[in-house]
Amino acid sequence: MKRCIFLYLLLSLLPGMYMHAVADTITITNLKPLDLAVYGQMQYLLDKTDTLQLADVLAHGEFKPIEKQIPNFAITTDALWLRFTVNNQTAENHLKADITYPILNKVDFYYPLADGQYGMVKSGELRPFKKRSYNHQNFVFDLNVPAGATRTFFLRIQTKEPILVPTYIGTEREILTKLNKDDLFLALYLGVILVMFLYNIFIFFTTRDWSYFYYICYIATVGFTQICLLGFGYRYWWHDNTFITEQSVQWGGVLSGLGVLLFVKNFLHVRSKSRWANRLFWFFITGYCLTLVICLLGQLSLAYAIIDMLALSVVVFILIFGLIRAIKYKERLARIFLLAWVVFIASIMIFVLKDVGIIPYNIFTSHILLIGSAVEVVLLSFALADKINTYKKEKEDSQAAALRISQENEKLVREQNIVLEERVAQRTEQLVKSNDDLNTALSSLKEAQSQLVEKEKMASLGQLTAGIAHEINNPINFVTSNIKPLKLDIEDIKTLLAKYEQLEKQPELQPAFREIAAFKNEIDIGYIHEEITSLLKGIEDGAMRTAEIVKGLRTFSRLDESDVKFVDLHEGIDSTLVLLRNAIPSYVKVVRNYGELPKVECYAGKVNQVFMNIITNAISAIKKKGDEDNATLTITTRRENGFACISIKDSGTGMPQEVKEKIFDPFFTTKDVGEGTGLGLSIVFNIIEKHNGRIIVNTAPDEGAEFVIYLPLKITHLPN
Structure with missing residues (x-):
């Protein structure tokens, strides 16, 4: 591959050998209906004061021949004047000029009138797009050159990016055909980018591999950059927004740089494999972020210069790092990445050499960045697929x-x-x-x-x-x-x-x-x-x-009832209170809130034992608290969702959570030694469980305790 590139570059030097022999007049004939103004066919004048008008230029302008293949100037704040002469040797009375570099800020086109004066057409990306004669991102101007005549034209250009003026002169048919070809190339490129973008989104959500996420970001930023450089976004989306139009090229440069760095950093596992390289990656990322701030502050020329410097440094750095990983450590991923990266670098080199006139400016070299970036995107997709295969193996x-x-x-x-x-x-x-x-x-x-x-x-x-x-x-x-x-x-x-x-x-x-x-x-x-x-x-x-x-x-006691039968629970509660009358202090207020309850199917003697044990404990808690003024024992009954609900609430000492969790355990008691066995509430729990019921305890320290008993009105199944 290196030999092929070198041979191509050597052959591309041949056109420069006869650059001075070309005439300074652009002649359009039937055999040559389309011509690129190259090698001295245009002359230039730099207006350092930015005050010259066309009359000044015509009277005192000293134009110099352009000895490059196409007009190419570095970043400058000077106004650039271009002069070119066209000789029409065709049968058509109207020719056209196409400037294929759409990111020029201001372009003034001067054309001769019949009375010897000059008319002017204002164009440029910072001027209203709707006023253009042709709905295209390139600058297209009508050349009123009758058949067999010769006319001289002037261009005045100002921009904050490098000035590149590739100008095609030709018949209307040829110019329009060329514009269609440019759009076709761009459409094919955007199609490839969009397919790769959607495909890798699908792969990312399928594999959840973050390498694909960073690659998706890289594809998006590269595509956005090309859209900005080729004026496609300006043509279709933001031509009415001067702020975005003026800064979009710089934004694209920053975003594409960040996209490349983040993707390569993740793809080659830089953080885990090379500490020094990881630090350099973060250095470049920080540089791009600061450049974006400079751009937003309006220093566009400075930002563009920094982006160029960073881009060159990043390209060389990533190339060196890839070579180290591929040759020294023999990493398969690094080799595949290096192949894609070399293709992209080669496209950049051809693009730059074309601009400086070493390589001919033609349909291939003018679209080499699109071709190179598209090939790189496809190759990197293959690399990611190979990465998955490697993981699978x-x-x-x-x-x-x-x-x-x-x-x-x-x-x-x-x-x-x-x-x-x-x-x-x-x-x-x-x-x-x-x-x-x-x-x-x-x-x-x-x-x-x-x-x-x-x-x-x-x-x-x-x-x-x-x-x-x-x-x-x-x-x-x-x-x-x-x-x-x-x-x-x-x-x-x-x-x-x-x-x-x-x-x-x-x-x-x-x-x-x-x-x-x-x-x-x-x-x-x-x-x-x-x-x-x-x-x-x-x-x-x-x-x-x-x-x-x-x-x-x-x-x-229900001594005469050993089987299950329907009984009145209110009668059982009253009998229990009668038997405990001597144990209930006189200062305790017993409140009966009886609701309407039907007779309940149960073991009457065992249910009365439940009432006896709970009321006895409630009386003990009330006595222990010693508050004679507010001592109450409240018994409430009601019917609730097929259950008889009996609430026995006291105003005693209550229980903390840790005691509440253990009160139904056998042998657990809070009474003094000799006062209780710890089986009362355990028996209560077993009796209620035997009736397929449940018991709930609501209590807190110093807030009393409430035992809520739920007994089914009719027992459908008795446990063994």
Whole structure:
């Protein structure tokens, strides 16, 4: 490839050998309907004062011949005047001029009129695009040169980028054909860029490889740069925005530089492979960012010069780094990248050599950047695809190595199985012996647990018996104390009746009646009647209270009901409160908020045991807190979504979270030693679970506790 490039460059020097022999008049003939103004066919004049007008130029202008293939000037703030003469040897009366460098800021075209004066057409990318005679990014001007005549024309150009004026002169047909070819080249290039852009986006979302992301950015920036340089974006999108038009070329240079650096840095894994190169990459990236700031501040000429310097440095640096990685470290990715990069560099060299006149300016060399960048984009896409294949092969090799190791491990496992079986047999004997010991310990634990459960039951029964004894003793004492007065009153009544019996035997009634009346006054017969009524009322109340206690005992224990049946929960709660009346302090306010509940299918005795344990704990918590002014026990019932809901809320000490999480564990208690076994709430939980219900506890320290019990109205399935 190097030899081919050198041979091409050597052959390209041949046109420069006769550059001075070309006439200074551009002649258009039928055999040569299109001509590029080269080698002395244009003359130039630099206006350093920027004050010369056309009249000054015609009178005193000293034009110099351009000894380059095409007019090519470095960045300058001077106004450039160009003069060229056209001889029309065709049958057409109108020729056209096409300046194919669309990024010139201001272009003034002067053409001769019939009266000897000059007319002027203003153009340039900083002037309204709509006023152009031709809707194209190139500068196209009409040359009014009649057939067989010769005319001289002038161009005045000002721009903040390097001045390049490749000018084609020809017939209208040839110029329009050339414009169409330029558009075709650009369309093909943009098509390649767009296809590669979309293709790599698809690959990125498929593989999630960030190399493709940076490559997508690189493709986008390279495409954007070419669109700016060739005036395509100015033609179709931002020709009405002077700010973007003026800075778009610099933006493209900065963005393409950043895109190249970020992509190469990621593609060649610079950060992990070369610390010094990684620092240089960041140096160039910082330089491009600062250049963008300079550009935005309006220093466009300075920014363009810095971009050129950075671009040359980056091209050389990346080329050297790629050569090091490809030759010294023999990296496959570096070799493929180097091939694509050399193609791009070669296109840049040809483009530059064409501008300075060493290589001929033709349709190939004028579009070499498009061709080179398109080929580079395609080659780099192949490089990324090869990268995926490399990763795939490495993965397959890794899987093969893993399989080989797995097979070796399997062989070791088979060899060790025999030894392990012997050790397992020995260990099994030990485990069997340990299991027997654990079974023995478990049996002992179950026996102890059963004893504790029975102890809890006996404690509840003792509390129940004490309550019954106390409650029955009061009404019995009341009845006993009323028996003696009742007997005395009855004796008095008997005496009175006896007097009436004697009255029948006495002949004289009046004296007897007086005697009876006196006796009535003596015994106060009215008081006797009232006392008898009161005594009988006391006996009746005592008997009713005794019946109520007995009924509560019967309801609580449900001794005559061992099966599941429908019961009234309110009746069970009331009986529990009756039996606990002696345990509830007088300052505790018991609030019953009973809702409408149907009869619930359950084990009545076990459900009453739930009420007994929870209310007993609530009373203990209230006593422990000691707040007699606000001591309340609130029992609320309601029907909720097919469940009977019973809420038992106290104003006691409440529980912290760590205690709340353990209250249903067997043997857990917060009471002092000897006051509780820790099985009460565990029994409550088991009873509710047996009824397919659930229990919720709402509590916080010093805010009391609320136990919410949910029992199904009808048990569809009872656990074993």
